[in-house]
Structures are given as structure tokens and as C-alpha cells.
Amino acid sequence: MNYHHRRKLQKANLLLLLTATLLFGQATFAQDGKTVFQTNCASCHNPYKRATGPALFGAFDRWGGNEANMKAWIKNPTAYAEKDDYAKKLLNEYSPTVMTAFSNLSDAELAAVIKYIKELPPPPTDNAPTAGGTAAPAQDNTLLFGVLTLILAVIGLILLQVNANLKKLTDDKEGIDRGEPIPFYRNKTYLATAIIGLFVVGGYLTVQGAIGLGRNKNYQPEQPIYYSHKVHAGINQINCLYCHGGAQEGKHANIPSVNVCMNCHMQINEYAGKEKLYREDGSEVNGTAEIQKLYKYAGWDATARKYTGEGKPIEWIKIHNLPDHVYFNHSQHVKAGKVQCQTCHGEITNMGEVKQFAELSMGWCVNCHRETQVQFKENGFYSIYEKFHKDLKEGKLDSTKGITVEKIGGTECQKCHY
């Protein structure tokens, strides 16, 4: 049975390799066309969805497979439409928007982009998982090693048993009577070893499990609105403190109230970023629809451009939860300690929906307090530490290591627990 299992795994590996090669091969082939598409077409065309212009999947067929006609259309749509009915129909359908003329594109480039469009894979459906997704767990070798260990242990056991049997045979031959052999499942040594082994493994797992209790690293719940920090703080470079002003004033960084969102979103009513937004499960996010959700919460009538007064607060799912017996103050770290938000919250500028980056365990806090230097010379508060200042000057204290948070008592219990 074990062997069978292993074969299955190998198969999976092979499959993974195969798919990867195929995908990669395809990618090189269509490379140029894709680039051309993304630089010139993507702002108006989506492969599978009607955007400013029509979806391009199947466009080749719609044009009757006539590459030359397509080329001519792309180079100058208005001029070409005069002599082609299908083109005329297209123009009317999307009026008043007219497709930009791409006279700058070379024939080769046009050919590449048409080829790219022609070979676009059919649109992904919800129940068809991607190839990478299913094969991914096989990359973790722990199970493999575990199984191997188990097999070796079984072989070892069998060998021991064989050894014992052989010994008994020789003993019998030599006439030494050692009595009936005890079956291995009643052998006390084996049992003891097994129990100790179980105890150690079980204990280890229990302790690890217990330590992990209540810790939620990588916690990334789905929020009532898909809010992308990547778009706001990353691409648009909005300062963290613009929204989370509480971080420099008090304990809580505070999720901004809806009126803060509306400061900008009164103007910005659609998502027009180049970057597409995807959820963790791979599904795409319609940014504009998410903004509409915000309007609903804010009670903002986007067409009349006024508040209806029927707003309600957004119930965000809290991600970073500290136990009640911990006192944590954002302003202590952000304002007094000048710690970057990213130190604890990770690469927030690259996160779609926020994920808990740090463990938020006591060990994690304490480690940072051990290593981080306080603003010892810059902050006037620390002027009272006369001895440390003197020692630093006289070189009694390592100035490269500086005065860490720990040095001024930052790892004492009642700095965080009271």
C-alpha cells in the first residue's frame, strides 16, 4: 500500500513537470504578441470581457479568419470601416468611442498580436482548477520523508524479528532452550520504545500546538469590501497615516471611518488601474464594483452626487488581534520609536487584502525589543539616562549596538502587561 502511494506521488510530480513545460513553451511562443497586446490593447480590451472595446477572445473567428482585414482595421479603423460592413457594425455598437488607430505597429507585430488573440485559451470557468494548484502540495517533501522513515522502521523491525527467529533456530540447533519467543507486539522493549516514541512525538506536537494556539500568522479573512492596500499605499503611494492617523496619536491605529474613504472616492468612482486585482482564490475583482459597495455603506448617491443619509458603518474583520492582557500602543512605536509600519505589518504595499504578516507572539515582540535601538540621542526624553550617555561617549557601551529597547527596560513584564 505504501509503495502504491509513493507511485501516485511520483505521477503527480511528473504531471506537474509536464504542465509546467507545456505552459512555459506556449508562453515563449506567444511572448511577442502578448507584449504587444498589453502595451497597446489592454487599456481598452479585455481578453474575455467587454470593456471599452469588445472582448477579444474569438475575435479571429468573428473576422472570418482574415488576418489581412484585421491588420487593416487595426491600422486605421475609421478608414477601413467605410469598406467593411462588420467593421461598420462594430463602430456603431461602441459609438461614440472610436478605436484608436495603431498605424505605428509593424506587420510582424500585428501578426504576433493576432496570433496571440487567435490562440487565447478559452476563458477559465469557476470549477476548473488551475494545473499549478492541484500539484502544489506534492512539493512538500515532509510526507515523503515521513513515509520513507516509516518503511525503514518497518524493515528494521522485520529484520530484528528475522534475526530473533534465526537466533532461535541456531539456539535450537545447538540445543539451548530459550523458551517460546515472545511475539514482537508483546515484547516489552518494543512496547516501551514505541510508547516513549509516541510520548515524545505526541508531546512535541502538543506543545507546538499549544504554543500556536491563538496565533494567526497569515490570517487573511475576506473583508466586506475588497480593499487593496497595494492599490492605495503601493501604486498610489498614499501615506499610511493619512488613513490610520490614530497610529501616531494613541493605542489604536484605527481603521479609517467611511468619511475618510469618501474624501477621495467622491471623485474616484471607478477602478481604472492597469493592474488587475485578484482575490486569494484567484478570482478577479471588479474594483469599480467594490467602490460601489463603499458608496452603499457611505450612503452616497453617485449619480446625484449627494449623501442619502442612509449610510452604515463597515464591519471589517479584525485581523491583528492581541490578547486582552497585552497593552500595545501604536503611537509608542510609530511616533516615539519611529518604527516603520512595514516592520510589523509586512509588505503591506504589495498586499491585496491584508494578511497578518507577523506572528504577534510574545517571543516576536521581545526579539524586536532586544534588537531595536531607541532614538537615544535624538529624543529628549532619554537625556535623563546620564550614565548611558556617558558610557556611550567613553566607549564603555558599544555604540554600534547602541541603546536597545531592552537596555532601558523594554523587556520587563509591566511594559506591556498591566
Next chain:
Amino acid sequence: MEQKKYWQSFTELNQDSESFKKLAKDEFREELPFEMDDKGLLDAKTPRRDFLKFLGFSTAAATLAASCEVPVKKAVPFLNKPEDIVPGVANWYATSYINDGEVIPVLAKVRDGRPIKLEGNDTAFTKGGTTAKVQASVLGLYDIARLRFPLEDGKEAPSYDAIDKKIAAALAGVGSKQIAILTSTVNSPSLAAVVAEFTAKYPTAKHIMYDAVSYSGLLDANMNSFGKAAIPSYRLDKAKTVVSIGADFLGTWLSPVEFSKQYAAGRRVTDKSLDMSKHIQFESYLSLTGANADERYTHRPSQTGAVILNLYKALGGQVAAPALNDKKLEAGIAQAAAALSANKGAAVVVCGSNDMYAQIVVNEINVLIGAYGATIDWGTTVNYRLGSDTQMNKLIEDMNAGNVGALLVYGANPVYNHPAADKFAAGLKKVGLTVSFNERVDETTAQCKYALPAPHFLESWGDAEPKSGYISFVQPTIAPLFKTRAFGTSLLKWAGSATPDYETYFKNYWITKLGGQEAFDATLRDGVIAPAEAAAGTGSFNSSFTSEAISKLNAAKPGGKTEVVFYESVAIGDGKMANNPWLQELPDPITRATWDNYAMISKKMADELGIAVDDDYEVEVKKPVIKVKIGNKELSLPILVIPGMHPDVMAIAVGYGRGGDLTKEEDKEKAIQTIGRAAAGTGVNVYPFVSFNGTSNDYYASVSSYEKTGDKYTIAYVQTHNVYEDREEVVREISVKELREKPETLQEESKKLREDFGEDFRNEGSLYDPKLNERPGIHWGMSIDLNTCTGCAACVVACTAENNVPVVGKKQVAKYHEMHWLRIDRYYAANRKDQFDDVNVLFQPMMCQHCDNAPCENVCPVAATNHSSEGLNQMTYNRCIGTRYCANNCPFKVRRFNWLDFTGADSFPDNQKPLVEEGGMDAIVLDMNDDLTRMVLNPDVTVRSRGVIEKCSFCVQRLQEGKLKAKKESRPLKDGEVKTACMQACPTDAIVFGNYNDKESRIYKIRNEEQKNRNFYSLEQLHVLPNVSYLAKVRNTDRHVGVKEEHHAEEGAEKKEAGKEAVPSGH
């Protein structure tokens, strides 16, 4: 001669007694929950089964806890965030604590929309002082027994509008009958204007003020002597001699906060100046003020007039005075007269009597000693109490005669607290329209047709004029929790005013008066308006009533063999705030009892009753019950033997026994719902025993007989809870004479210790690496001046509010389980063991001493308590496993253990209710864990769960906050910037806290410069190096106070040795 010693309980007087040994040994008097004999757990009857049971339970519990999924928490920001609110950052609003006539300007700390703590307003006439009641009043806001909607005939009324229509019609139909507006003292100028508007509309309306504990006699006396029914301002800080005749001015009389501030100013001594005022007290029972006096003399309450006359005579007044027949008292009067004469123009006599004639003669005395214009100021009169006994009695007559058509009651509760309550209740039935505006369905409201609850002061707009010219504003700190409406709004609506809303009326009133919105806003921000300081006014004295007063006093009929005094207790006062669990659980400063009233009796009386005041007396919480017959009425209540009582006087506190007779279960249940669980049925009501003497109410009576009933009753009192074993030198006291002659007397012992320990005093005898004793940045320290500490207990309640200290209920207090982080120990000192009538009393606030060489820290097996580099003894609750070794090893007995789940913080929801049902815990604990009540919790302080130790943290959350503020502003911490809750609350500034490393700080200067001679550390010989230091109590007397010299010599050698080796084990 037997040496003098300091003792807390009678038991301590005989330390060889079995009781004392048991008391000291059984520190944690707990029955463990399994079968035990003396052999220990393993040899018990069923050790294996018990072991398995506990193991099984722990495993099951752990599995249960582990299998719980992490709950999804939500973070819901505002839809539209108000500009001035940052979640997690407190806002402060200037407002005023108002309880009848008591007005104390405060700043309310509002966290995330909830007021959670009140602190004194430094800029006001109270100079930042508060009382226990002020500190506790914030809990009153979240009282679950408050009336939540208007009532009509005891049922919820559909709306205020509907009621308004009915009442307006009823008022219109009153005709020529009187409309009585009965309130407790109201000193709000705008409300007075509202009442005037109402009276203009209804000409038969009359405003009558009535105080439960009346000052009518004083007001009437001043009306006669000075032509003004008012009370002048007393300036005790200007007095060199203060003589008080029964006035408990530090505890309950008139304005204790102001008087405490002034008194402390006159009492504060330094090494350079030992000048202090002399305080002589004449009284019948041991009051807080009497406990602080330099000289104290007791007399019968019926002798008050005689004492005053004798004093007047001794001062040179040409009067006949009745004989006192008490040598000691006579000597006292001579002494007082001499002290007063020696300080003419800087002396004052205050009298707590409510007898008009007595007060007239006191006025005469004050004229004689030149008090007016010096220590008594007629330029500023005070409005704390304006009630008139005669007017109130007239109202009751009118009501019974059917002359009153409508009665509007606001703040007053005569059915409970009027001596003629029955008569009042009978009259009430004859009034056509009765409306109550009280905050709950109290005794009076229950008998009114309509109840229109007024909001709590923290939800209200308003103002007060506690002293003439001094205005204090009230502004809401939270939107009204319930469907309440301001009293003023109702009056305005019914009067058909153009502004039928008190909030607008109030704002208009002051905007007009102050000259604009800007000035109004500024006043609202500051909270107070104070007139410019003026010279004290003398008033125009008219002595024409004196002779009548003197003859009346001379003719006063003598009291019986035994007399009884009715007094206000510091915590409960007149009983209006009785439903406040913080106040109920606050140990009385003198008796140290909680949750009850009782008869304080003398040792002599106990002997007569056959109650043995022996070694067991105070260890045993069950006290004998006596039946007292006063006139034709009787009452039964337990006794407490209190040294310092007049031998033939017993004292009983008013303010208890709310809800009347609650022997029937349904009555009790109803009272719990309407009046509140903490107040209903707690103690007995003695207001019915107060009598009217023709001009005013007398708060004393003659006892016809008293006898033991044979019953016993548990009084939960805490004085015996923390025993210092046989250690002395916990507290120190000295007379000013001795201090002057030998300034360094108190330092001798300390000097010897320093010599013994050698140069490296701090590190010698310490288990710690000297490096750990370095305090590189801040070294927190606290100094408590026992001389200015009056024992008023404001700090205790402030600490409770700030640090989420749980209420445990009476049953648990009786089991030594009270949780206060800060207690005020009361010590008696007497030269002879059996001297019970003449004792010195000392108060010592005792909290964690934050020892730098702490014995608790090195016995903790899990390092849950350890030391910080700033000198704090840190307690980490989530690490504590509850071995209680630390509490055992603490020489000061300041660590408190959570024996039960008092807070509901545990993850097991069912570990409170079954206990309450079984009777192990009081239901009040559940009330304290109600969602509404829990709104008072300070979110910066962990709510502790069962099984952990807790103790004073020096308000570490405030220290951290202060440090953070300094860091954010990139500057060093300023001295006095961070204050602990106790320091902030203290009305006498006895507590100083700061950074000892800062050479410019007050704490450094007190210990090393200003107060070197009086500075001492409690139990210094143990070498635990406390960070709390005390300043010895000084008595302005020629008597010897403090421990005898011989005693020092005798014990000195022994102490030295003990100090050397006893440190870590702390045996």
C-alpha cells in the same frame, strides 16, 4: 508602667494569646476543596482518586480550551468620525459632581464615549481635592437600578408628551392650593431662575428645600446673629487653634474637601518650620476628625450646650454654665480656652450641633476670639446646605391639612429620611398631584403618581453656586443612557416657557450673563468661575439673641443614663448614594467595617452588656446583636466595641436600611429592583429616631434601655485581616515638642541600620546582582505624609475606580477576601492595655511598597512578580499560577488573591452563578459584572481572573502614558506630570509621587532636604528597601506620643539582628 504600643485590634494587645497566634498563622483562612486531615494530600483518604479527578479536570479543561476556534472579531469604525474623538485616547471634560448641595468641580475622563473616572479640578476652590463619594459617583451613572423611563402609577408611561399634558391639566386644576416644589439643597442659579419662572406661572407654588442631615440650626442661628440665613466660609488654614465641638469637618461636615485642604495647610510641618495649628476636638463618638485631633475630649451629646457654655465662660463670657461633672472634660475646656485666647484672631470654633441656640453661643465665642474677618469669612457665604427643618415640618402639616394641591419632589427622599416619615407619607396621600424626579424608584418616588427620572449629573447640563460668586458648570460627558429628562425641562414645559428645554435655557442664561458665546465656551472648558480673592468679611453681629440662647442651653433637660448619636459615615453619608457597591465595600475609616451599620459602643457598655472584649473578640466576625429602646421605638442591631467612645454613648450611622422593612421576600426583591441591591436591606434605618426640638432636628437621643438579644450577626470588617505578626515600627508618631527638642529622634534606628549594613547599604543583604539595583533612568518613589493624611479614604475609591478593583461582597469580605489594593490601616495607641476611652488614633495608607529588595519576588516559582529597572514591583497576571507564596512572604500584607471569579473574566461562564445560588458569593458581584456596570471599567487595566494575585502597580498605566507623552514631545518627564490615582484624589496632598532620580523632584527633596527628620520606611529593619516612604505623624501636644524610649533600648539589639538575617525569608 506598661509601654505604649500601636495596635489595630484588641487581639494584638496580647500577642501570646491563642487567637493572635491563630490569626497570624492562618493568613489564608481557606478550606481546601478536598478531604484533608493533617497528613497532607498524599496521605488523605482518597489521594489517588482526588489526583485523578484533578488531572482529569485539567486535561478536559485544556482540551476544551484548545479546541475552541479563534473567534472572528470585528472592527467597526465610525461612519462619520467626530473630529475630537480618537478611539483609544481619553477626552477630559470639566464638569461638577453634584449630590444635593455638595458641589465638587471635577474633570471627567471619557474613554471611547464612556466616563470612567473623575478627578478633582485643580483650578477650582477645592484645588483638585475629592472625596470617596466623588470618586465613587461615576459608578452611580451605570447603576442598574436607576429608573429607565417615566412612570405613571408605577407603569411605564407611553411618552413624556402624554405625561406633560396630564400634569399640565392637573396643575391648572390645583386652584388656590399650594404647589410645593420639594427639593434637597439646590444651589444652581439657572435652576433657581427656572423655579422663578414656574412660580410666576403658578403663584401658589413654593420652593421648599430639605436636607436629610440638616444644618437648619446653624442657618437659623446665623439668621439671628447676622441677619442672614447663610453659612459663612471657614478658613481653617488661617487658624492657629481649631476647636471643634462635634463637627466632623474632615469627614462629613459641610465641605470636607475644602476643610481638609485648609486643615492640611495649617498642619503641614517641615524640618525648618515646626509651626502647626492645634486642633482640639470635643465629641461624643470617635469621628474621623476626632481621630486626627491633637487633643480629644468626649462628652454626652446632651452636654453639647453645656460644653459650649463652659467654654464661653472660660473665655471670659459672663454666663452661668452647668456643671459638667467630668474632670477630664473640664480640663479640656480649660485647655481649649487657653489655646483660643492665646491665638485671638487666628482661632476658630466650629460646632456640628444642629441646635440653633448652641450655634448662637458658638457665634458669640467666635466673636470673642476674633474669628470673624479672620478665620471666618462673611464675605463669601456657602450654599452647601440650605434646607430648613421648620419649613419642611410646615409642609408636612399643610399636606396633612389638605392644603397642598401638587407636590413635585426632586432629590429629596423624606419617606426614607425624614424623622416624621410616616406623617409625610400620610400627607402625601392627600396631595392631588405627586411627581417625583428622583433617579430611581426610591421610598418617596414609589408613593408618587408620576416618576420622571432626571439624568445623572454626568449626563446633564447645569450649574451650581456652592459659594457666593463661585460658579461651577455641569456638562454632559455621555448621551443619556435612559429615557430621562432634566428637572428644569419639566418645570419649563409646564410653566409654558418660551424655551421649554433646560439645556437651551441654561445656555441662554449664561451666555447673557457672561456676555457672549465665547465667554460661555471658555467657562465650559474651565468648568468654574471664581471671583477675585477678597479680604474676609466680618459680618454685622447682633448679640440680642445671645441671652435667650444661653438660658435655653442652661435649661436644656439632661439626657438619660445612656445616649445615642446618629452620625453620617464617611462612605455612605446621608444614604442617597447607598446603592454604590464601591462605597458599601469601603471600610469605614474608624471601625473598618463594610456593608453595614452597627452600634459603636464603649468598652464600659460592653462590660455592662456582658460582652467579653477578650482575645477572641475581634477575630470573631459574628457580633452580638442588641436591642435598643429609644422613646417608644425599638431597633436591633449588632455592636462594635470602639475605643475612644464616650463610656455612656453609642453611635449609629444614618443612611442605611434603605427600603424599610424587607422581611418579606417579595418586598426584598422589589427593593433590589428599585433601590438597588447594594442599598436595599443593608443595615438599619435610624432616621426615625431623629427628633425635632422645636426649632430643628436633633441627631441624638436618650436610650431608655438596651439589652443583648442573644443573636449574633456577621459584620464584615477588615482590621484584623492583615497582621504584621509581632513586628513593630510599621507606623510612627511623635509630638511636636519632642521633635523640636530632638529633631533626629526618629532617625536613630535608621542610622544604626545604615551603620550595620555598611557603605553599600542598598546592595548589602540583597540576593540580586548590584547591576539589577541600578536605576539608570527613572526610579519611582512615593512619600506619604501621615501628618496631613486624615484617613478620608478618597484614595481607596480612586484606586478602585482606576484599577478595576473588583467588588467581592460582604460574605467574601468577612472571609478576608477584600481586594482593595490600597487600604488605610487604623492604629490605636494607648499607654495602658486596658485604656479604651482615651486613645490616639493614626491612619496609615498601606499599599505595595515596591521594595527594591522585595521578599515576594524571589519566592515566586514562575517569576510572575519581579522588579523593573524603574523600581516597580511588577505583577504579571497571565503568568501567575496562584501559589500565594508572594502574599505569604510580603511583610506588609498588601497582595490580594482572587479567590473567586469576581470579575467574570474567566472563560468558564458558569463559575459565578452556582456559587451565588449556593450562598458562597453575594449577588452584588453579578450586578458588578452586568454589561451596563462594566462600562465603568478602565480599558487600560487588565480585568483579573480567578486564581491570580494582584496588588498596587503604582498606576503603571499612568506612568507609561506620561512617559509616552514626554517621548512624543521629545523632552524629559516633568516632576508632578504623572500622578497616581491616590495622589490625584487626595484632598490634603499627603501623597507625593515622582522620579527619585530627579534631584529637583518633590520626592527627592522631601526625603533628603525638606523632611529629613520625619522620613521613615515602614519595617525598615527588614531591609526590603521600599520605594514608599512615610513622614511621621506629629501631634501638636506636650503629651508624650509614640513608642516609649525604654522600649527602643530594649528592643534595639534584637531588631538589629532580625534586620540582618531575616531579609529574604521574611519570617
